Amino acid sequence: MTAARQLAERHRFRWWELLPWIAGIAVFFAFPNYLSFGTQVLITILFALSLDLVLGYAGIVTLGHAAFFGVGAYTVGMMAMHWGWNEPLSGLVAAALVAGAIGLASGWVLLRTQGLTLLMLTLCTMTLLEQAANMGAAWTGGFDGMPGLSFGKILGLFGFDALYFRSQYLYVLAVLFFCFVIVRMLVYSSFGQSLTGIRENLLRMHAVGAPVRARQVLAYTVSAALAGVAGALFTQANGYVNLAVLGLERAAGVLIVLILGGYGRLYGAFVGAIAYMVLEHLLAKAYPTAWQLGIGLTLMAVALYARNGILGLGDALRRRLGAGGTR
């Protein structure tokens, strides 16, 4: 396949892109007792996907992406708690709007900087929100968060099922699909191309007259809104929200998920979230400390030897076998 044809056709759907969704529906029928866990995996995929847009495509290194996840989670929680607004879909829209607005405001200010300063600023913003949520106990429940939230029926038809997570699973899967289609369209649009350009060569993009900062801020805003949706899904599916949604551990966790899968390639979020969370599910409860040790060693190994994650390893393997990797 020539390079030109490859470029012209890379946005087209390929048959294997249906597989994740078939697998997602198959899981619903095959593992009815694991749907609660499956729901958490799907939420993590969406969160990692939102990070992929800024980190993988726009090349903005942030340590504070859980800020937006937390804002979305708290938005839905506070609306249900204080206003009795527990209609799920409008809750998602509200979470996306609030998280997007905070993404726009913070991105507008923070994205002037880069490198270490940007890392520090994103970290500080997240810690700031965490402290604010801790302090504003009257609104946010402080350290204990808001337990025992209940939400209305989805589309007025399907009630949330606290025991088996059946409706939650399908609901989150549908929202993930919708958000994935948006991200996929964005990534292959001219907007996505210019983001990749900014990541690869900032100076040249400035030189050809691309509105670099506006593009970065827009990508950051969209990503924040998607992370907010993921956070809102977390609150709705689990029926609670607490400070853990805003912490450094969640921010580091989603970074690990994305890098493990492979960033800047759409499906890295899927592979990473499944690999990480299945391992965590199997190992973390039995050996929590050993799990931390293992994840630490994995991270060091990925940073040193496998910078493109699991999917990158797959590509390298295929190239070695002579099939030619596609990216």
Next chain:
Amino acid sequence: MDPVSILLGGLASGMVLFIVSVGLSVTMGLMGFVNLAHGGFAMLGGYAIVLVMRHWGLGFLPALALAFVAVAAFSVVLERLLYARLYRASELDQVLFTIGLVFVMTATVTLSIGPETQVVQLPDWLRGQTDLGFIKYRTYSLALIAAGTALVIALWLGFERTRFGARIRAAVDNRRMAQSLGVDVGRLFAVTFAIGSGLAAVGGGLGAEILGLDPNYPLRYLVYFLIVVSVGGLGRVAGVFYAALLIGVLDFVLKIYFPKGGTLFIYVLALLLLLWRPQGLFGKRGA
């Protein structure tokens, strides 16, 4: 509390922040390496001090010296074997690698020693109160202030008055130029890294009274150390000193007057400062 006691308490915790963070500032300034595992070396130092005092019956000061040497040696091995491979890598890889290292350190300490908080036994001459004439204050806090002041003077002399210090300053300002003039930046960095980690180890032990000591230490104080370094400016000893004192005193004051939300102001302050001067309060523009 009267203002003088508050100031002294704040200065003491600022000195701890300085002792731990100064090495981080210099190594980040030299190589531009984002080392999130620096607090891990402080934790290892604290544990080394606790363990050798408990099991070998060593005194406090010999234990400090031993921790400095042991952690410096350990860190330079890590630096040569692993860190050195990532100097040209992206920030993202450096962040991942050092977060991974923090996890490994935390898990190793939890597995081998246990998750509980450790207490550093102070010798008798550092306990109790000392009469300064105008005020009586905790001897240990006063000793910390004295130790920190002595250290900053020693470091300043080392930086400004020795050939080695001149090489470091040259390399921080312009690494390529320094290299072209024959400065072996790799070796310079290894030595600085070892000294910085050793100092962090001493700071971890000295500061256990104030910051505590348990396996989650490196993650809990990560943001604090990074704030000190980025407000102080990379590779600036004096800058880190002022920033550490400023943040130590502010944090202490805010915790007394606003016990619930004191730390919030530190983050707001750090955000505003970094937006106003991304290179830090005391850093050089464009460095």
